[in-house]
Amino acid sequence: MKVVVITPTYNEKGNVEKLIRILEEDVFPQVKNHDMHILVADDNSTDGTAEEVRELMKKYKNLDINQGEKKGLGAAYVRAMTYAVDNGAEVMFEIDADLQHDATKIPEFLKKIDEGYDMVIGTRYSDGGSIPASWPIQRKMFSVFGNLLVRIILLKFKIHDWTGGYRAIRKEVFLKEREELTNFKGYTFQVSFLNKAVRDGFKIAEVPFHFESRTIGDSKIAPMAYIVDLLKYVISASIMEKLTGPFGKFLVVGGTGFIIQAVILRVLVEILKMDPSVSNLIGAVAAIFSNFNLNNFWTFKKDRVRNVGEYIWKLINFYATSAIGVILIQTGTIFLGTKLFGKQTYFLFFIIGTGILLIYNFTVYRFIIWRVRPHDEKVQKESK
Numbered sequence: 001m002k003v004v005v006i007t008p009t010y011n012e013k014g015n016v017e018k019l020i021r022i023l024e025e026d027v028f029p030q031v032k033n034h035d036m037h038i039l040v041a042d043d044n045s046t047d048g049t050a051e052e053v054r055e056l057m058k059k060y061k062n063l064d065i066n067q068g069e070k071k072g073l074g075a076a077y078v079r080a081m082t083y084a085v086d087n088g089a090e091v092m093f094e095i096d097a098d099l100q101h102d103a104t105k106i107p108e109f110l111k112k113i114d115e116g117y118d119m120v121i122g123t124r125y126s127d128g129g130s131i132p133a134s135w136p137i138q139r140k141m142f143s144v145f146g147n148l149l150v151r152i153i154l155l156k157f158k159i160h161d162w163t164g165g166y167r168a169i170r171k172e173v174f175l176k177e178r179e180e181l182t183n184f185k186g187y188t189f190q191v192s193f194l195n196k197a198v199r200d201g202f203k204i205a206e207v208p209f210h211f212e213s214r215t216i217g218d219s220k221i222a223p224m225a226y227i228v229d230l231l232k233y234v235i236s237a238s239i240m241e242k243l244t245g246p247f248g249k250f251l252v253v254g255g256t257g258f259i260i261q262a263v264i265l266r267v268l269v270e271i272l273k274m275d276p277s278v279s280n281l282i283g284a285v286a287a288i289f290s291n292f293n294l295n296n297f298w299t300f301k302k303d304r305v306r307n308v309g310e311y312i313w314k315l316i317n318f319y320a321t322s323a324i325g326v327i328l329i330q331t332g333t334i335f336l337g338t339k340l341f342g343k344q345t346y347f348l349f350f351i352i353g354t355g356i357l358l359i360y361n362f363t364v365y366r367f368i369i370w371r372v373r374p375h376d377e378k379v380q381k382e383s384k
């Protein structure tokens with residue numbers, strides 16, 4: 001396979017030369033089963049980086065340069081990856097030019113690609129990985145907590161390093177995500193690329209490595225602008241994912257249940273002159289029945305029930321869950337809240353209780369009633 005190691009440069013003279021020599025002389029000779037190339041993605045550096053690379057291109061025939069206007073790290077990667085794929089790349093690496101990424105790990109990344117992974121992430125935050133011990137404490141905290149925050153906001157914990165830029169990527173992943181990635185010109189490109197790959201179910205592996213400190217040249221990162229841009233992305237991506245995924249559907253179903261219950265209550269009381277408590281109970285029973293079916297056939301469609309026996313059993317569970325939720329959690333919260341803070345706070349605790357109820361319901365539905373079936377794919381394929 002043609003593998004292109006892409007290294008982005010903006011004023012990395014001195015560094016890029018060393019990286020190229022390490023790759024050509026120490027790393028590539030160890031890779032026997034792939035056709036290895038280097039592509040420098042330079043944004044018209046003003047310090048002679050490109051000239052240094054062009055000089056080395058005379059010696060190394062598998063070395064190339066792709067230059068363009070400086071629009072940011074993400075823009076440089078999209079441009080260079082497009083160029084690499086147009087020239088036959090099957091797998092591409094991202095690696096910083098400033099020698100912070102240990103290039104001798106490349107064969108390990110390729111082993112994972114050979115095993116069938118679509119994307120391999122170099123990680124500093126899991127066993128075997130590290131950040132420079134010489135960094136001042138603020139820089140360490142910034143790095144560790146920044147990354148942890150991304151994982152918490154996205155609620156994705158399997159991958160340990162979201163913000164790094166040492167990766168191997170199959171061309172299929174890039175081609176699938178390219179159009180959406182053109183919106184991310186700066187460093188946020190890294191997090192968004194990985195998040196989209198996870199969303200689309202690509203197989204992802206990790207390789208731990210020790211992150212070195214920069215010895216030559218200046219950092220290009222503008223920390224404040226990066227943090228703001230990154231937070232904007234992860235928060236909006238997380239909200240969008242939750243609203244368009246099962247949680248969003250679960251809220252819509254809950255809303256329809258509320259309307260059904262309200263309409264039945266009004267009709268039975270106003271038109272049929274029935275007792276309000278009995279009417280409310282009838283409305284609740286009907287709304288819960290509707291919620292169960294909508295959740296089964298829409299929200300958790302992939303894990304829906306398969307036969308009548310299961311349908312009845314899960315429906316009973318669903319009624320029980322709903323009853324426990326309303327009686328214990330929602331009513332219990334109001335009871336405790338008003339006991340502690342006085343009767344006038346009842347509505348506040350109704351809102352808090354409803355919030356807890358939603359989380360409780362969703363958790364029970366997702367993890368008990370419609371828990372993900374591990375053999376689903378196999379079952380579906382076999383039944384086709």
Ligand SMILES: Nc1nc2c(ncn2[C@@H]2O[C@H](COP(=O)(O)OP(=O)(O)OP(=O)(O)O)[C@@H](O)[C@H]2O)c(=O)[nH]1
Nearest residue numbers: 008009010041043072073076096097214219220221
């Ligand atoms: N082509 C291109 N490369 C860039 C741009 N911004 C950064 N880079 C390169 O991307 C890599 C990572 O940038 P760094 O400034 O080292 O960021 P960092 O590693 O997070 O920060 P330090 O630890 O301080 O080095 C380096 O090889 C840079 O030269 C850009 O706008 N265009």
Ligand SMILES: [Mg+2]
Nearest residue numbers: 096098100214
């Ligand atoms: Mg760096």
